[in-house]
Amino acid sequence: MSVITAITLAACPKARAGIKTLWAANCAQVDTLTFNATREITAITMVVATPANVFKRIDFEENTAFFNQAKVRNKSAVNVTQTISFVEPGLSNTVRNALEDLNGNCCLHVIVLDNSNNYHYAGISFDIESEEWSSDKMKTGEGSSNTNTDPTADQAEYIETVVGNSVFYAPFWTLGDAGIPV
């Protein structure tokens, strides 16, 4: 492909840092993703034979989470490492078990709502020439459970990450909150 598309700066772009919410599902629940001509996801086909397994919402402490997509070029190839990091304040059996369950999935799809109200669909690679997509086997990465030390300055918390390698930045999801099967 040898196309160059112009980039025009908006007068006041929506560029607020951070993420608001995550939704995660096991890859096996997603049968098909439909893309439009502008490479956005316009439909999702779910396997609903086991209805308990759909996207699960993951809330976290405000302004602690990020979605980073680090691009590197390796000779003629491009790789984007997608990392989602979030903090769960306080240590509890409920959150511990939820994190253990999340860690039990070796292939995740994650929808990320950022603080500029963009929805990113992480954990897949989309080939624009063949118009085919595949799962990236995104899974949890490094994390911690930490009581911390100073009650006047710190808090006890879990930190969790979800990491995957994709062919490019995550495509955008057009169905909003209402279209996420939870």
Add this chain to the structure above:
Amino acid sequence: MADVTAPQGAEQTKGFKVLRQQDGLVTICKAGKKVVFLNHGSKDVDFPTKGNTVRPASQELLKAIYDTDESYAQLIEAPKDHKAPWQQGK
């Protein structure tokens, strides 16, 4: 003689079909500005979102989805004589 029991426009909503007909598959997509659930099978599906039961897709729903966006032609086949709004001028 015309069938007076048929609703107006019924002729335009015949012949749409889901390309992948399979029980246990549900697509979440849009019909106009509304998010809708498209059942690919012939049986009701209990979809957990807000306790919905998703019935097999009607012709009206298939047409509404198909007309919404060109990408939905990957999901639904329209009758040959149907022209969606996104096909106007093509």
